[in-house]
Amino acid sequence: MPTMTVSGHQYDLDPPSVQEALQGVLPEPIQEHFVVINGRRWPPKQVLALVTGLDRADFTTHQARRALTRLGFTAGRSASPRPRHPSAGAAALSRPAAVGTTEQPQALVEALRPFIGLWVAVRGDEVLVAAPSPKEIVAWLARHRQRAQSMFRVPDSEQAVTGAAPQ
Amino acid sequence: MRFAFRALPAAGGGVLTPRPVVDIALEGLSDAPMECLLDTGALRTRISAELAPLAGIELTSTLTEEFYVGGLKTAGALARVTLTVADGTDEFSWDAPVWFCDPWPHPFGLAGLEGFLHYFLVTIRAYDGYLDIEPRLNSEGR
Numbered sequence: 001m002p003t004m005t006v007s008g009h010q011y012d013l014d015p016p017s018v019q020e021a022l023q024g025v026l027p028e029p030i031q032e033h034f035v036v037i038n039g040r041r042w043p044p045k046q047v048l049a050l051v052t053g054l055d056r057a058d059f060t061t062h063q064a065r066r067a068l069t070r071l072g073f074t075a076g077r078s079a080s081p082r083p084r085h086p087s088a089g090a091a092a093l094s095r096p097a098a099v100g101t102t103e104q105p106q107a108l109v110e111a112l113r114p115f116i117g118l119w120v121a122v123r124g125d126e127v128l129v130a131a132p133s134p135k136e137i138v139a140w141l142a143r144h145r146q147r148a149q150s151m152f153r154v155p156d157s158e159q160a161v162t163g164a165a166p167q
Numbered sequence: 168m169r170f171a172f173r174a175l176p177a178a179g180g181g182v183l184t185p186r187p188v189v190d191i192a193l194e195g196l197s198d199a200p201m202e203c204l205l206d207t208g209a210l211r212t213r214i215s216a217e218l219a220p221l222a223g224i225e226l227t228s229t230l231t232e233e234f235y236v237g238g239l240k241t242a243g244a245l246a247r248v249t250l251t252v253a254d255g256t257d258e259f260s261w262d263a264p265v266w267f268c269d270p271w272p273h274p275f276g277l278a279g280l281e282g283f284l285h286y287f288l289v290t291i292r293a294y295d296g297y298l299d300i301e302p303r304l305n306s307e308g309r
Contacts, residue, residue, distance in 0.1 A: 105174040105185060105296075113176040121199060134199070138221050141198045150190040152202035153274035156178050160274050161186070161204075162237070 004067055006048065007058040013051060015071050021051045026129055026136065029144050033061050036074040039114040040130070044068055044075070117156035121148035130154075168254040172296045173202070187291055187298045189278055193265075194249040195222035203276035205289070205298060212282025213243060216269035224248055226267055236272065243268040250282070252300065259302045261286050 001014045019038055027042045034041040044064035049056045069075045107125035115130040121137050122128060128148055129140045137151055155161045172185035190200035193214075199221075201214055213236070219226050226244040233242045243266035251260040263282040278284070288301040 105171065106182075109174050109176050109182050116176060116178050134215075134217055135221055138196060138199050147198045148200065150173075150188075150202045151199040155175060155183070155274045158177065158183065159237075160272065161175070161183060 002071065004070065006052055006063065006067060007054055009052070009054070011052055013067075013071060015073070018047065018051050018068070018071060018073070022047065025050065026131055026140050029128065029146055030078050032078055033065055034076055034078060035065065035068045036076070037068075041076075112154050116154045119151065119153045121146075121151045123147070123149045168252060168257055168259070168301075169297050169299050170254075172293070172298070185296055187293070188275065189252060189283070189298070189300065191276065191278065191283070192251040192253070193218060193222040193224070194251075195224070197251065200251075200253070201276050202274075203278040203283070204273070205283075205291070206277040206279050207284065209277050209279030210281055211243070211266045212263065212277065212279045213266045213268050213271075214276035215271035215273075216244065216267040217271070219244075219246070219267045222248070224267070232266070236268070236277075239270065239272045241268045241270050241272075261302070 001012045001017075003010055003012050005011075022037055022042070027040055028046050030041055030043055033044055035044050035047060036042075037047065043061075045056045045059070045061055048054070048059060048064035048067055065075050108122065111125055111127045112120060112122070115127060118130045118132060119134050119137050120127050120130045121141060123146075128146055129137055131137050131140065134151060137148075140146075141148060170187070170189050173188045174185040175183045177183050187205040188202050189205060191203050192200040196218065201218060203212070203214070216226065224246050226246060230245040231242055232245075233240065235241070245264055245266055247262055248265050249260055250263050250265070251258060253259075263286065265282050286303065288303045290299040292298065
């Protein structure tokens with residue numbers, strides 16, 4: 001198990017222990033940097049704070065990112081940082097023509113694929129959050145002052161999206 | 168307002184056929200509009216009862232009915248609620264009858280005649296993969 005020093009403290013961390021520490025936790029909004037763990041994007045500082053118990057003020061995003069990439073996790077940078085406030089989020093909901101009907105759907109499909117069976121909140125082709133229930137989705141949006149374009153459950157079978165009998 | 172048909176991943180791989188959907192926000196849940204399948208054959212507008220308490224909508228003492236949807240027997244409770252559609256620039260709200268159903272088999276709501284279609288001029292352009300909605304509201308909602 002690799003030993004790493006963060007903010008003057010030594011920790012023994014390996015990928016399974018990091019993955020386990022994130023079970024049952026929802027990722028916070030990605031501002032710019034992220035790491036991919038368990039098929040989801042996480043803010044590096046959220047992850048390192050969770051696995052070390054350190055305060056986030058004790059280390060930088062780059063230190064967190066470096067520590068997690070040393071463990072083998074993929075890191076990336078969001079193409080356009082997310083707006084922090086709902087008003088800005090509303091502006092990000094593009095007009096119909098910009099939502100488009102050609103490129104965007106495939107990007108959303110691939111973004112949704114890891115979350116089959118889960119509830120999601122999406123904005124554009126980005127999955128803001130995924131959780132087992134709409135209650136958790138709504139709570140997450142409120143907590144992080146995010147506004148979704150749409151909320152739904154990613155169907156886990158073709159049957160779930162067919163058979164809507166007229167009433 | 169224009170809404171692109173939404174494609175979703177198929178559980179077995181590949182992509183489900185893109186479907187006409189509109190994202191409709193319940194009063195009290197403006198940050199989480201619910202995806203609703205446009206259902207021109209449905210009389211009612213129906214969504215999961217799971218959403219009612221999240222929006223602070225009480226379903227006690229309301230009119231209820233039992234029905235079948237997707238082969239599943241379920242029960243719906245009626246509530247008049249304010250619904251909102253927005254596309255990031257324009258926004259439109261209306262007061263509508265919505266049936267909150269439990270159990271609810273679909274991963275989305277169903278936008279039917281009452282509650283949705285009576286309030287809009289809807290143009291479906293399936294070939295192009297989108298639909299346009301234009302508010303057509305009067306005091307009767309029709």
